[in-house]
Each structure stands twice: as C-alpha cells, then as structure tokens.
Amino acid sequence: MTSDAARTRPLDLDDLTFRRPTEADHPRVAAVIDEWWGGRKMRALLPRLWLQHFSGTSWVVERPDGRLEGFVVAFLSQDDPTTGYVHMIAANPNRRRSGLGRALYERAFADLAAHGARRVSAITWPGNRQSVAFHLAMGFRIDDGPGTQKIYSITAHADYDGEGEDRVVFYRDLEA
Numbered sequence: 043m044t045s046d047a048a049r050t051r052p053l054d055l056d057d058l059t060f061r062r063p064t065e066a067d068h069p070r071v072a073a074v075i076d077e078w079w080g081g082r083k084m085r086a087l088l089p090r091l092w093l094q095h096f097s098g099t100s101w102v103v104e105r106p107d108g109r110l111e112g113f114v115v116a117f118l119s120q121d122d123p124t125t126g127y128v129h130m131i132a133a134n135p136n137r138r139r140s141g142l143g144r145a146l147y148e149r150a151f152a153d154l155a156a157h158g159a160r161r162v163s164a165i166t167w168p169g170n171r172q173s174v175a176f177h178l179a180m181g182f183r184i185d186d187g188p189g190t191q192k193i194y195s196i197t198a199h200a201d202y203d204g205e206g207e208d209r210v211v212f213y214r215d216l217e218a
C-alpha cells in the first residue's frame with residue numbers, strides 16, 4: 043500500500059462523485075494503474091485515446107477532495123453493436139469490497155444497454171482471482187466453449203492474447 047492509499051480514509055459511496063472521464067484525467071488514471079493491479083504492468087493498456095474517444099460509456103469516481111477512487115472504461119462494439127465490452131475496471135485498493143466496483147459496473151451496464159447492447163463481455167487473466175470472483179458476483183458467466191481449458195483451475199483460453207497470455211472470457215446479458 044502506498045502512502046497515498048494509506049492516507050485514504052474510507053467514506054460512504056454517497057460521498058463520492060461519479061462522472062464522465064475527460065482527456066485531462068488521463069495522467070492521474072494512468073498513474074495508479076500498475077499499483078491498483080498489484081504491481082502488474084498494465085499501464086500500457088490505457089493510452090490517452092481511451093479517455094478521448096470512449097468517455098460516453100466510461101466513468102471515474104472521486105472523493106470530495108478530488109482523489110481518484112475508481113474508474114471503468116467500456117465501449118460499444120463497432121462490429122457488433124449488440125455487444126458492449128469492458129476494457130478496464132478498478133477500485134482504489136483501500137476501498138475494495140465496499141461496493142464501488144459494483145457501482146461502476148452498474149453505470150457501465152446502463153450506458154451500454156442505453157446504446158442498444160444486449161450483452162457485455164470482459165476478459166481477465168486466470169491468476170487474477172479477485173477479478174474472477176468479482177465478475178462472477180456481477181453476473182458474468184465464463185466462456186467454456188471451444189478452445190478453453192483449465193488454467194489455474196479456471197476455464198480459460200490459453201495464449202488468447204499471444205504466447206503465455208492466457209485469458210478468462212466473460213459474458214453477461216444486459217436488461218433492455
């Protein structure tokens with residue numbers, strides 16, 4: 043835990059502000075990514091373009107003092123407009139298990155459904171147990187179709203994103 047996180051005092055979700063990200067948020071979002079993913083090098087997955095072109099289906103959430111507490115970056119598939127995709131979602135490590143991830147996902151689901159999506163997809167790596175548990179709790183199911191196998195006891199696609207880059211693929215239906 044960083045000194046920044048250690049200074050973070052828990053607050054009710056009611057005290058937080060959810061809003062659309064802007065391009066100006068990119069430096070502060072990018073700055074926390076590797077830490078919030080437990081040291082895994084994830085920052086390159088969120089270049090500035092995500093906050094330039096996908097803001098309408100994405101959210102950031104802040105404390106009253108402006109400190110970032112979480113974010114979700116999602117979009118509607120251009121190739122299949124009935125499908126939404128969640129690129130990244132994260133909560134401040136000091137606030138986890140307080141419903142923030144759920145609150146972010148509920149907003150993204152509503153955005154995607156409002157744009158016509160009937161289902162949403164996401165991926166994670168099989169070793170990310172908290173992400174797997176979170177997605178299952180959020181109503182996602184794990185793709186167990188052709189090409190899947192058990193990896194770390196989770197049904198996943200080996201080498202999904204290149205050699206050694208195994209992924210669990212999640213789907214969830216959305217209400218109209």
Ligand SMILES: CC(C)(COP(=O)(O)OP(=O)(O)OC[C@H]1O[C@@H](n2cnc3c(N)ncnc32)[C@H](O)[C@@H]1OP(=O)(O)O)[C@@H](O)C(=O)NCCC(=O)NCCS
Binds near residue numbers: 166
């Ligand atoms: C995954 C993540 C976004 C969850 O955020 P969160 O704010 O802690 O999630 P919530 O409090 O809304 O949890 C909702 C439910 O998910 C499940 N869940 C969440 N984290 C869990 C964990 N570590 N272990 C088991 N279940 C978990 C629980 O059922 C939880 O409900 P409960 O707390 O009432 O039991 C957060 O752990 C995180 O930022 N992880 C690092 C980034 C990451 O891996 N993102 C996902 C891949 S893009």
